[in-house]
Amino acid sequence: MRPERSTVSAGDAAAHYPTHASSHDARVAGYYSRRAHRRHAFCADGFQTKLTGVVLAPVSAFQYRDSVLHAEDIALPQLAAAHNTPLYVYSRRTLTESWERFARLFKGTPHQVCYAVKANGTLAILQVLAKLGAGFDIVSGGELARVLRAGGDPHKIVFSGVGKRRDELEQALAAGVGCFNVESAAELDRLNELALARKQQAPVALRVNPDVDADTHPHIATGHSGAKFGIELSKAEALAMQASQLPGIQLEGVACHIGSQITAVEPFREAARRLTDLAARLQTRGLALKHLDFGGGFPVRYQQNESLPEVATLLNELHALAEARSLIMRIAPGRAVVAPAGLLLTRVEYLKITAQRRFAIVDVGMTELIRPALYDAWHEIREVQSRKDATAELCDVVGPVCESADFLGRGRRLAAQPGDLLAIMDTGAYGASMASNYNARPRVAEVLVDGARATVIRRRETLDDLMAHEILP
Ligand SMILES: Cc1ncc(COP(=O)(O)O)c(C=O)c1O
Numbered sequence: 001m002r003p004e005r006s007t008v009s010a011g012d013a014a015a016h017y018p019t020h021a022s023s024h025d026a027r028v029a030g031y032y033s034r035r036a037h038r039r040h041a042f043c044a045d046g047f048q049t050k051l052t053g054v055v056l057a058p059v060s061a062f063q064y065r066d067s068v069l070h071a072e073d074i075a076l077p078q079l080a081a082a083h084n085t086p087l088y089v090y091s092r093r094t095l096t097e098s099w100e101r102f103a104r105l106f107k108g109t110p111h112q113v114c115y116a117v118k119a120n121g122t123l124a125i126l127q128v129l130a131k132l133g134a135g136f137d138i139v140s141g142g143e144l145a146r147v148l149r150a151g152g153d154p155h156k157i158v159f160s161g162v163g164k165r166r167d168e169l170e171q172a173l174a175a176g177v178g179c180f181n182v183e184s185a186a187e188l189d190r191l192n193e194l195a196l197a198r199k200q201q202a203p204v205a206l207r208v209n210p211d212v213d214a215d216t217h218p219h220i221a222t223g224h225s226g227a228k229f230g231i232e233l234s235k236a237e238a239l240a241m242q243a244s245q246l247p248g249i250q251l252e253g254v255a256c257h258i259g260s261q262i263t264a265v266e267p268f269r270e271a272a273r274r275l276t277d278l279a280a281r282l283q284t285r286g287l288a289l290k291h292l293d294f295g296g297g298f299p300v301r302y303q304q305n306e307s308l309p310e311v312a313t314l315l316n317e318l319h320a321l322a323e324a325r326s327l328i329m330r331i332a333p334g335r336a337v338v339a340p341a342g343l344l345l346t347r348v349e350y351l352k353i354t355a356q357r358r359f360a361i362v363d364v365g366m367t368e369l370i371r372p373a374l375y376d377a378w379h380e381i382r383e384v385q386s387r388k389d390a391t392a393e394l395c396d397v398v399g400p401v402c403e404s405a406d407f408l409g410r411g412r413r414l415a416a417q418p419g420d421l422l423a424i425m426d427t428g429a430y431g432a433s434m435a436s437n438y439n440a441r442p443r444v445a446e447v448l449v450d451g452a453r454a455t456v457i458r459r460r461e462t463l464d465d466l467m468a469h470e471i472l473p
Contacts, residue, residue, distance in 0.1 A: 058097035061449075062343055062425065069384045069423055073452040076345055076384045080421055083456065086364040087345040088432050088446040090457075092128060095341035095428070099132050102333060105315055109323070114158050116296050116334030117143040119429040124448050124457035125338065126150035135178070137296070137332035141168035144175060154178070158293065158332065160207065160257070162229055169194050173202060181207040181255045181293065183230055185239055188249065195248035204243060205253035205293055208236040210274040214259035214267045214297065230256065233274060240282050251287060253327070254279050257295025260335060265309035268297070269317065276321045283325065292322040293330035300339040302378050302426050311336070335429040342428025344369055345384075346408075348420045349400070358395040360416055365399020366406045367441045369427055370434050373405040381409045384421035391415060397422070401439050432458070442466055 061072045068075045071089045079089060102113050114135035117126065121143055126136070127150040135156035136147045147157060157177040162184075164172075169191055172180065182188050182204050195202040209230030225232070231239055236254070243251045258271045272294055279292055299308050315331065322329035344364055352359040371377035381397055392415040397408040408424055416422055435443050442461035447454045 058094050058101060058340060060340060061091035061094040062423070067386055069382060071449040074449055074454055076421060076423060079447060079454055080345060080347070082454070083445055083447055084460070085345050085347045085421065086368055086444040088342055088427070088444060089345055090125065090342045090428060090446065090448045092448055092450040095125065095128055095338065096132065098337050098341055099129055099134060102337065103132065105312060106319055109319070110328045111319060112156070112291070112328060112330045114156065114330060114332045115337055116332045117147060118433060119334030120338045120433050121146050122432060122446055122458055123150045126152060141171045144172055144177070148175060158330070166190065166194065173198055173200055179203045179205055179252065181205050183207050188239065188243055188246070192246040192248035201248060201250045203250050203252050205255040205291065206231055206236055206240055206243065207255040207257070208233050208275065208278060210256050210258065210271040212258050212267050212271045212274070214262045216259045216262050233278065236278055237281055240287065241285065244287055253289050253291035253293060254282070255293030255295065257332065258297060260297050261299050262297040263299050263306070263308055265314055268314055272318050272321055276325060279325055279327060289327060291328040291330050292325070293332065294318050296332040296334050298333050298336040300335050300426060300429070302380065339426045339429035342431060344424040344427040344431060346422050346424060348416050348418050348422065350418055358393055360395045360397045360414060362397055362399060362408065362422060364408065364424070365401035366403060367401055367436050367438050368444055369408060369424060369431050371430055372407055372409065373403070379409060379427060380425040381412050381414070382423045382425060383414060383416050384423055387415045387417065390417055437466060440466060
């Protein structure tokens with residue numbers, strides 16, 4: 001963090017402490033210019049087929065039947081009538097298939113897939129995955145409690161995160177989590193001390209920052225120099241040797257995670273090469289490592305024509321790298337497991353036509369789905385039932401929240417009229433888990449569909465829920 005008071009002049013400070021703003025701004029500008037170029041590239045004839053690879057996406061359970069969008073065997077209007085809108089709708093079948101695509105890839109060879117809970121930590125979602133044998137990647141004591149409540153196996157939990165508090169480390173030691181992915185020398189010391197106090201040895205992997213540009217939105221890039229995440233690669237070897245001498249630490253592996261929604265294969269490869277080289281050096285120096293954790297970040301096809309790496313091929317490469325060092329490959333996908341399994345069902349409240357734009361104002365906003373506002377993310381917005389009596393027109397789909405950043409999609413061709421239902425697709429990840437109560441908006445209900453049955457897995461918050469923890473003096 002930037003020191004609040006300084007004895008050096010502003011000029012000196014800038015020389016010694018490059019301002020974050022300038023390098024961050026450059027990253028943002030670079031990202032948008034590359035993204036614009038990629039979009040352009042898709043449109044060029046022939047290029048699309050060359051770039052587009054096979055992603056690990058399941059067949060969606062959200063399909064039209066008789067022109068009405070369904071979740072498995074239930075028509076979405078039926079769900080809206082029973083549970084009202086806004087509503088998160090998940091498909092158990094898609095979730096299961098999505099998980100199994102990862103899990104099945106390496107069947108028969110040692111590997112560990114730890115679902116990243118931050119993508120969606122709703123208990124019933126975790127329970128489905130726990131029953132399928134998933135491991136879990138967590139970043140807080142809250143996520144640990146959720147996984148345990150949902151029936152997750154503590155030995156299959158990896159505790160990641162840059163700022164683990166003492167009480168959270170103690171909670172995880174008491175639960176017997178499978179691995180702590182440690183992100184700094186200070187955290188290593190703290191963990192050693194706490195483990196010794198409990199007469200335990202904490203299983204540890206060092207999360208390194210491989211200094212690779214993930215070429216994703218700067219807010220979700222984590223593996224470049226200057227990021228707060230991980231241990232600098234140049235310091236990792238020495239720290240690992242120190243860790244191996246600490247009596248409360250059992251050093252078992254090295255880890256990295258370079259960001260989310262990474263749409264190019266090379267950053268993954270480069271990070272993996274650097275991590276594997278580090279592991280090899282440590283093995284040469286006599287450390288008996290067990291695993292290599294390549295993190296998550298595997299992309300989701302949010303747009304039909306999006307160019308994405310072939311995830312299965314990439315995972316095979318990563319697996320081979322680990323196997324060549326006699327190490328177990330660990331990965332921590334979040335988004336790729338849950339995003340395609342969820343949609344956000346919303347209703348058009350108003351149409352507003354101004355001199356410049358046409359707005360469809362819906363009953364969800366950045367409080368329910370912050371990704372468009374936060375990352376300029378694109379989600380497909382579908383009409384649940386197509387209209388014959390209105391022509392589709394370009395409009396901005398916006399929410400009711402009092403922020404100009406509050407939009408769900410811009411320039412979408414829709415015929416929807418007030419009262420019509422829309423489905424915001426691929427919102428199973430970083431949707432409900434990033435929701436807030438801003439503007440005193442109760443959190444929405446979530447349902448899990450399994451064939452023709454829909455179960456409420458989170459009830460809609462009431463106004464009393466909103467104020468339940470507040471005290472009037
Ligand atoms: C350490 C770690 N692992 C895994 C993930 C999951 O990433 P994704 O959802 O993109 O797969 C994240 C996401 O931020 C993370 O920080």
